[in-house]
Amino acid sequence: MSIKIIKVNEAILGANENQAEINRKRLDEKRVFTVNVLASPGAGKTSTIIQAIHALKDKFGIGVIEGDVASAVDASRIHAVGMPVVQINTAGGCHLDANMMVPALDSLPLDDIDLLFIENVGNLICPNAFSLGEDTRLLIASTPEGDDKPYKYPAMFTDTDVILLNKIDLKPYLDFNLDAFEKIVHELNPDAVIYPYSCTTGEGVADWIAWLEAAVNAKKNG
Numbered sequence: 044m045s046i047k048i049i050k051v052n053e054a055i056l057g058a059n060e061n062q063a064e065i066n067r068k069r070l071d072e073k074r075v076f077t078v079n080v081l082a083s084p085g086a087g088k089t090s091t092i093i094q095a096i097h098a099l100k101d102k103f104g105i106g107v108i109e110g111d112v113a114s115a116v117d118a119s120r121i122h123a124v125g126m127p128v129v130q131i132n133t134a135g136g137c138h139l140d141a142n143m144m145v146p147a148l149d150s151l152p153l154d155d156i157d158l159l160f161i162e163n164v165g166n167l168i169c170p171n172a173f174s175l176g177e178d179t180r181l182l183i184a185s186t187p188e189g190d191d192k193p194y195k196y197p198a199m200f201t202d203t204d205v206i207l208l209n210k211i212d213l214k215p216y217l218d219f220n221l222d223a224f225e226k227i228v229h230e231l232n233p234d235a236v237i238y239p240y241s242c243t244t245g246e247g248v249a250d251w252i253a254w255l256e257a258a259v260n261a262k263k264n265g
């Protein structure tokens with residue numbers, strides 16, 4: 044007789060996909076453009092989200108789901124700029140999954156939200172394997188991490204639509220080759236759009252915010 048073997052990983056990912064579809068439907072019904080923000084720790088996820096809030100808060104209702112292994116430090120920063128925020132503590136878990144979104148979505152005023160950021164756990168290994176129901180993935184890299192980062196974590200750079208390259212203001216002090224970075228990224232993901240910018244100086248920010256604003260409007264009015 045033949046024995047069916049189900050790999051645990053596949054079962055987990057399949058169940059996750061099912062829940063992610065349910066989340067997606069719910070967010071589509073409310074026309075909430077949802078961004079899954081991925082990066083290594085310290086790349087500037089929270090600072091980037093706060094910058095987008097400042098740029099777009101007069102145009103859209105914005106909400107944030109913060110994912111961290113522990114603490115509510117980032118949620119406090121979002122709360123301080125006056126946006127509805129939910130903190131998910133994964134108790135050691137290294138990524139968010141679609142099930143964790145359910146209580147988070149329950150506690151947000153989705154009728155008033157056009158743009159929802161989900162700040163994933165800072166980690167470049169596995170969060171890309173777990174859909175949450177998002178419209179797009181935003182991968183944030185930063186110049187101190189090195190221009191060869193896409194070689195080390197290729198899946199993170201292929202499972203994304205837009206790549207933000209933060210801390211471009213530090214480039215003069217670092218051995219970071221922007222041309223090399225763009226070449227490696229486009230070898231892996233020819234369609235990826237790359238926006239270099241700096242949360243500190245604000246340079247380049249208007250460009251990626253313009254992309255985001257257009258995407259939110261397309262869903263809101265679509």
Ligand code: MG
Pocket residue numbers: 088089090117162
């Ligand atoms: Mg953060």
Ligand code: ZN
Pocket residue numbers: 136137138169170
């Ligand atoms: Zn993980």
